[in-house]
Amino acid sequence: MTDARIKADYILETPMDPARAAAILAGEQSSGTFMAVPGETEALKARSAARVERLEDLGPVPAAALPGGAGADRPHRRVALSLSWPLGNTGTSLPNILATVAGNLFELSCVAGLRMTALRVPPELVTASPGPAFGAPGTRRLTEVQGRPLIGTIVKPSIGLTAEETAALVDTLCTAGIDFIKDDELQADGAVCPFDDRVRAVMRVINSHAGRTGRKVMYAFNLTGEVDEMRRRHDLVLAEGGTCVMASANSVGLTGMLALRRHAVLPIHLHRNGWGYLSRHPSLGFDYTAWSVLWRLAGADHMHVNGIRNKFCESDASVIASARGLLTPLSAEQPALAMPVFSSGQSAGQVHDTWAALGTSDLIFAAGGGIMAHPDGPAAGVRSLQDAWAAAMGGMSLQAASKDSPALAAALRTFGSGAGG
Incomplete structure (x- = not known):
């Protein structure tokens, strides 16, 4: 040393x-x-x-x-x-x-x-340092998704649904063929939707679907809280058959993240909410590629990077640099790679540009409105993203692919190439 x-x-x-x-x-x-x-x-x-x-x-x-x-x-x-x-x-x-x-x-x-x-x-x-326990390989093993990005979404409305209403939405999304679902960062353990009730209600649905299909949808439960709370909540998710937990980096801090990582046996989905106050002024704060190093070392398996043509203020170049940073080894012996999570106004229209800029499928592509607001329903929203990614990775243009995919064609008419929510 x-x-x-x-x-x-x-x-x-x-x-x-x-x-x-x-x-x-x-x-x-x-x-x-x-x-x-x-x-x-x-x-x-x-x-x-x-x-x-x-x-x-x-x-x-x-x-x-x-x-x-x-x-x-x-x-x-x-x-x-x-x-x-x-x-x-x-x-x-x-x-x-x-x-x-x-x-x-x-x-x-x-x-x-x-x-x-x-x-x-x-x-x-x-x-x-502990580093990620799962990253892309472990996440793929748990979700049984290989050779393409995980297609994900966020529970919307962000907050206000009861545990049973959340479970009903998850039932719809599981039926639609989703790979990954996450709590919004605002949804933790409120009186309307207590954490324990939400976990039990959602996992009844996910376990039921897994029993029929043989594939378990990954749900990232937001367990952000004090250290003892996070440990207990993690153990409840594990006991109910869950496969992922989520924490807000800027809320729990590095010590909270390290404590969670050393306790956890499930992947940790790290949300960066509050990132703007660390980065938005160009002459103050951090570039994401610098800030994210500490959280990768602390054990984040998935980290948010925003998305192409997002609904926030971040440039596409910054988004791609952030994702590339997560996929760059920190050392030859222990690379500590985290899985980039693209979100924030994503739909099928951003897929080709994301693939062209990044050149890997080791990511989670999460769309809220891009799935839930699809005119033909959530199943068509999921299908539009699956078809867009298959086309991009296969070298087929978006327009050509849309001729054989009604779901993709409808997504492009509805969302164009911009924000899908």
């Missing part, structure tokens, strides 16, 4: 000499502070100080992106900055690594803008 280092890339905007600002960031996030202190010896700095590995001037910026910094009236510059830290500073503690690479440095007065764009971790950390 002595020579192992964690490395992070940032885009920094500052009114200060960039080299001086970079040194301040490195000192603040390791062995230094705003002035020299007793005990900060050369030997200590050699052992524990962060290093500035790269500093590239990207040119001037017109003004400070963030309020409250020093030198707001001075010219600002943007630089590409790489810092590294000895793994010995934090050990393999993911919460403390987060505090190191994304802690007080955002608040320094010399920072007029700061965004983390990449996080690279040593093999020692990957090996020591």
